[in-house]
Amino acid sequence: MEAFLSNIDRVVDGFSWTVRLTLLSALFSFVLGILLTAMRVSPVPLLRAISTAYVEGVRNTPLTLVLLFCGLGLNSALGLSLSGTVAWDVFWWAVIGLSAYTACFVSESLRSGINTIPLGQVEAARSLGLTFTQNLRLIVIPQALRTVVGPLGSVLIALTKNTTVASVAGLGVQEASREMKLMFDQGIAPVLPTFVGFAIGFLILTLPTGYFFGWLSKRMAVVR
Amino acid sequence: MSAQSVLFDAPGPKARARNAVYTVGTLILFAIGLAILYLGFNRTLTERETGLFDPATWAVNPTGQWTAEKWEPFLRPDTWTDYVIPGLQNTLTAALTAAVLAIAFGLVFGIGRMSDHWWIRVPAGAVVEFFRGIPLLMLIFFTMALPIVAYQVFDIPTGTFQVTALVAVVTGLTLYNGSVLAEVFRAGVLAVPKGQSEAAQAIGMTKTQNMWLILIPQAITSMMPAIVAQLVVLLKDSALGYIVAFPELLRSFTLVATRESNVIPAAIICAIIYIVINLSLSRFAIWLERRNSRRGRPSTKPTAAGGAPVAVQAQPGPAAPDATAQEPAEGGATAAGPSGATAPDEGSDKDDEGPENRRD
Numbered sequence A: 001m002e003a004f005l006s007n008i009d010r011v012v013d014g015f016s017w018t019v020r021l022t023l024l025s026a027l028f029s030f031v032l033g034i035l036l037t038a039m040r041v042s043p044v045p046l047l048r049a050i051s052t053a054y055v056e057g058v059r060n061t062p063l064t065l066v067l068l069f070c071g072l073g074l075n076s077a078l079g080l081s082l083s084g085t086v087a088w089d090v091f092w093w094a095v096i097g098l099s100a101y102t103a104c105f106v107s108e109s110l111r112s113g114i115n116t117i118p119l120g121q122v123e124a125a126r127s128l129g130l131t132f133t134q135n136l137r138l139i140v141i142p143q144a145l146r147t148v149v150g151p152l153g154s155v156l157i158a159l160t161k162n163t164t165v166a167s168v169a170g171l172g173v174q175e176a177s178r179e180m181k182l183m184f185d186q187g188i189a190p191v192l193p194t195f196v197g198f199a200i201g202f203l204i205l206t207l208p209t210g211y212f213f214g215w216l217s218k219r220m221a222v223v224r
Numbered sequence B: 001m002s003a004q005s006v007l008f009d010a011p012g013p014k015a016r017a018r019n020a021v022y023t024v025g026t027l028i029l030f031a032i033g034l035a036i037l038y039l040g041f042n043r044t045l046t047e048r049e050t051g052l053f054d055p056a057t058w059a060v061n062p063t064g065q066w067t068a069e070k071w072e073p074f075l076r077p078d079t080w081t082d083y084v085i086p087g088l089q090n091t092l093t094a095a096l097t098a099a100v101l102a103i104a105f106g107l108v109f110g111i112g113r114m115s116d117h118w119w120i121r122v123p124a125g126a127v128v129e130f131f132r133g134i135p136l137l138m139l140i141f142f143t144m145a146l147p148i149v150a151y152q153v154f155d156i157p158t159g160t161f162q163v164t165a166l167v168a169v170v171t172g173l174t175l176y177n178g179s180v181l182a183e184v185f186r187a188g189v190l191a192v193p194k195g196q197s198e199a200a201q202a203i204g205m206t207k208t209q210n211m212w213l214i215l216i217p218q219a220i221t222s223m224m225p226a227i228v229a230q231l232v233v234l235l236k237d238s239a240l241g242y243i244v245a246f247p248e249l250l251r252s253f254t255l256v257a258t259r260e261s262n263v264i265p266a267a268i269i270c271a272i273i274y275i276v277i278n279l280s281l282s283r284f285a286i287w288l289e290r291r292n293s294r295r296g297r298p299s300t301k302p303t304a305a306g307g308a309p310v311a312v313q314a315q316p317g318p319a320a321p322d323a324t325a326q327e328p329a330e331g332g333a334t335a336a337g338p339s340g341a342t343a344p345d346e347g348s349d350k351d352d353e354g355p356e357n358r359r360d
Helices: A002-006 A008-040 A045-059 A063-077 A086-116 A119-127 A132-147 A149-167 A176-186 A191-220 B002-006 B013-041 B068-075 B077-112 B118-133 B136-144 B146-154 B165-191 B194-202 B207-242 B249-260 B263-305 B307-312 B316-331 B333-353
Strands: none
Touching (some): A002 A008, A002 A191, A008 A086, A045 A086, A045 B013, A063 B207, A063 B249, A063 B263, A086 A132, A119 A132, A119 B002, A149 A191, A176 A191, A176 B136, B068 B077, B068 B263, B077 B118, B077 B165, B194 B207
16 A cells, blocks of 8 residues: 555546546537537527437447547648647547547436426517527526436546546547556556546546435425 | 427418428528538548539549449348457357346345345445446446456456456446346335235235345336446447447447448448437337336226226125125134224225126
């Protein structure tokens, strides 16, 4: 255990990348997820079709493939450099891939939330003369968000764990699991304490998130 | 489902015109996005000498990804027999093995978590929460490193046993998805109406019989869609085997991509294969859900429709409570008291089902 603790700065460094990946991807996937949901229920058939195709397609593709596509395909094809240093460049491509993937799950949760809103709410909004956008912005999305706080928490936890996939070849973000693998391979510290240490690190990230969202979903629940 | 038809009115002439504008706007944005992707993979987006609207820019570049040569490998049978089919076989082997093991794991720990003994309940809960809370990839890495652990902890020389990538992937998938399935089973068992296990206890079943004959079958039936959805996740996660060099579908496609340097065609075809498999599994889950909800109906629908026969049979109706009231009397005087209170309830329930069912 001492050998592991003497390398604690590497562990912390790994988890700092994990947290950064999680937070930025959560933010972008949330925005993209709301956009996809709005498209999914919009009056324009083409928008609905694009959103449905995107969600169904990306949701059923393995995350490893999505991230490989970002790392090997888009990165070189678009010739875009998102940042000066390689470490941050791959980081931003990983954020793009994770956001694109997670947005589908955000959108699916939100859509199920929309389905729980009583029809009277929407009908009342329409009879007041609210337009579709007003209806969505003022009536539907706020209520839907409150009902899906719990599922969104699960999506966030899944995202936290999914950031480990960003260590795949072609991206290779130095996040926690890659750091752990390197420490295994370099024989810096015994494997078992290293694994337990990193596992505890992830539990510290995921368990409180779960409890917090559980508490929040109870607090935010719409009384009907 | 309901939201779509209710969120907006049937479009009038003005709304139709507006929708047409939005459609055209979306089409233009969509076309620009596709064009950027097309040019990017055509290698004429940033590294071109000709102008943007020059036909030469838009022609299929022989060094880009869209040229026929890059797609041709997927028309050759040996690509499929040497790479894709073995990869698919490995993916399905890993996924199916892990699915069977995960269901067994889930049953053991899901039931363990509901045990009456704290020394079974608490460890089972801890195991489930632990494996659910840490990333699957870490489990796979750790399983791969088990020989080192054996050496460091138990002094077993390295090389005594080896962990193949398949074993590591299956172990990781089993532990993670098994823990999720344990929670699914537990939720399913807790959702079975309480009367079911009370009835089982009343006819003298043991706790084990109650669990395996009454609760688990009903829980599995009602949770089938969630179980299939989790199996889709499992199949998708088997692509993590790519990272530990397990020769599954994704890895065989990257091998083809490296050999033929056709990353984009390989990625597209690989994605299509995964999407087809997973979508058909998801559709299967939806079909199961519909079938379940249909199957739930016969027990309620006859009662709803049975309202009429009961009304018609108004005269035999009162006879039924008499019949049930006589049965406890035969059973014994002690049982007459408590069952007498519930007798009218049972009588009216059975009345709806008709006299044939009453004997069962």
